[in-house]
Amino acid sequence: MKIDIIGGGISGLSLAYMLLAKANNHTINLYESDEKVGGKIWTERSEGFVTEAGVNGFLDNRPATLTLSKELNLQPIRSNDNARKRFICLDGKLKEIPEKPLSFMFSDFLSISGRINMVLEYFRPPNVKEDESMESFAVRRVGREFFEKLLDPMASGVYAGDPAKLSIRSCFAKVYELEKNYGGLIKGFLNIAKEKKKLGQKTEAGPGGTLHSFDRGMYSLIEVLRQILGERVFTNKKAVSVEKKSESYIVNFDDGSMSESDVLILAVPAHNASILLKDLDKGLSDYLNQIQYPPLTVVSLGFKNRDFSGIDLNAFGFLVPARESRKILGTLFDTSIFPNRAPEGYTLLRTMVGGARFKEFALLEEDKLREVVLSELRDLISLRADPHYVRIFRWQKAIPQYNVGHHLLLENIDRLLTQHKGLFLTGNAYRGVAVNDCIANSEKLASQIIRDF
Ligand SMILES: Cc1cc2nc3c(=O)[nH]c(=O)nc-3n(C[C@H](O)[C@H](O)[C@H](O)COP(=O)(O)OP(=O)(O)OC[C@H]3O[C@@H](n4cnc5c(N)ncnc54)[C@H](O)[C@@H]3O)c2cc1C
Structure with a gap:
């Protein structure tokens, strides 16, 4: 055949x-x-930098890529533990997302009414629709503040999408099914945790999984x-x-x-x-x-470590909710996530620009794009220096x-x-x-x- x-x-x-x-x-x-x-998988290896033009890595919460890597005799590398620390840009400042549910509840990440609204999710009756936008689902179940501060930037992080259009059923099927199968999200999490405990398995609090890649980047695969x-x-x-x-x-x-x-x-x-x-x-x-497929542009900038004195970049990076009205979707601190992403003494940052709601920024000319990204980074992480290494990767039609x-x-x-x-x-x-x-x-x-x- x-x-x-x-x-x-x-x-x-x-x-x-x-x-x-x-x-x-x-x-x-x-x-x-x-x-x-x-x-969409391309790793550029130049001047000692290992920079991903597209795909940054894969999660280990599902076995497909790990299993294939094993068959191919490839050794995946796990992201650093400090990469569990993630920030969201809120009111022009980076705020750490508390990792554990309890610390989240006792932090000021959400206002008191936002937190109460979230807890009330437990008591809200199910109202399962055949399909619904991610925004409408989230606002209905957990309230607008939780949606705007956490779920909206997640839609940017995974789909570079517009949560008012993205389908909850097709994009986040597991979340959709929690309401369908258990009557609500908190009820669903508690039930699943109980079932897992019975089987002696651990429950992840967040979306689950640790990011993996390869020593010389995703192109190795x-x-x-x-x-x-x-x-x-x-x-x-x-x-x-x-x-x-x-x-x-x-x-x-x-x-x-x-x-x-x-x-x-x-x-x-x-x-x-x-x-x-x-x-x-x-x-x-x-x-x-x-x-x-909206356009998305990846802007990779390499700086000297000393350009960051007094700034802690020991984390995964940050995402920007739409309500902040900024020109970037978020930035990954690549050198803190995986080893060997930059030569000794340098730091690599990767910023995403564009997506479904901000297409015009993805299409900016190169000089303008670099200036837009630098000005946002100067504002958000108090960066003063100019980059020593600049790479711009354009995806005219990026993520479906x-x-x-x-x-x-x-x-x-x-x-x-x-x-x-x-x-x-x-x-x-x-x-x-x-x-x-x-x-x-x-x-x-x-x-x-x-x-x-
Ligand atoms: C910027 C960016 C970051 C991403 N980050 C991640 C990430 O960190 N983790 C993750 O899991 N996923 C990520 N993704 C999603 C990722 O794109 C997919 O998971 C995966 O790489 C898609 O692979 P694919 O083979 O389906 O499509 P593609 O990678 O799009 O491959 C399709 C191929 O078809 C070829 N082609 C098109 N038309 C023709 C034709 N007429 N004749 C011959 N060949 C043709 C193209 O040139 C291309 O090589 C990211 C996507 C983008 C754009």
Whole structure:
């Protein structure tokens, strides 16, 4: 059987690897439009800095990436313990988020009425909707202050999204299910903690999981997969259209060549899949085009350590809620999170700009962008110096937005796909935006293909 995969991000690469591992009697080819594979995973290693253009790491609360790393003989590194300390920008100052629920309740992170509102969540009756925006769900359950100070910046941190549009059901399914299954969030947490205690397991207070990466950055994972797949990977090969020929698929490339396969997997962003399928299935193409990808720009700045005298950067970083009306979404203190991110004596900071609500800032010219970020950092962490190292990574279409109704969109996409035997879609546009999701979905899809074809 001949299998073609279009798209060489982690979804396409891990799928090719897993197909190969499960059955090596098939011909598997992967085509990537860029000159290198990896997609949103790219680590730039220059001047002694190791800086992530996109993906920063993966959490260990799900096994997919850890398991794959082990199979590939890669040694993941755990983020430093001090990276558990996180800040939120409130009224123009960085405020530490108390880690434990009890210390949170006794801190002044929320006003007294905000804390009372939060506790009252326990008594609020469930009102489960088929879907709802993250903002409407959070304000209804825990109050506006908790939403604005904590959950709104989280929506920026994970999706660079707009919580008034993001779907609670598709983006934070576990939280949605707490209300559905237990009648409320606090009730749900308490029940789960009880169940875990019975099984002798520990309960995490926060979103759970510790961030991991690799000594030389996330691209290490891509390099190993690329090496294993060898001649099966073709770069600088942009697919432009897909046709069906009785039982097989034909992919046409921008250099005039084509490839015919029995099974075709599009592991490209939904907007690219939409273009590829325009002639084959207009309805499917239209649904795919509804998944939005706002722009996001990563600004990495390297400073001398002495530029920070008197400033404590021994933490993960900070996020900025929308109500602060600032021009950045947040900054990660990269050198405090993982070792070897900067040469001896230097500090690396990575700031995110743009996203669904602040698109215009992501698109600023380079000089302007650098000035905007520096002026925010000067204000928020009293930084006075100019950077010695500057790298700007632009993602015109960054993270797919699972907006309200995303589950219905998926139902429609799946329904139309059943009419195209042997055609599959995978990638972070559908069922989870994280690297862990992409790899777990590749594992499932590889098993399904091997079983059914
Ligand atoms: C700035 C940023 C930071 C992120 N940080 C994290 C993080 O810390 N942790 C985390 O878990 N997730 C993070 N993510 C999410 C991350 O993007 C995904 O988890 C994952 O990398 C997506 O992989 P993918 O293979 O599905 O898609 P992509 O990485 O987008 O790969 C798709 C590939 O398809 C190729 N392609 C597109 N069209 C064609 C065509 N016509 N022909 C051939 N090839 C084509 C593209 O060039 C690309 O290489 C981040 C995303 C961004 C943008």
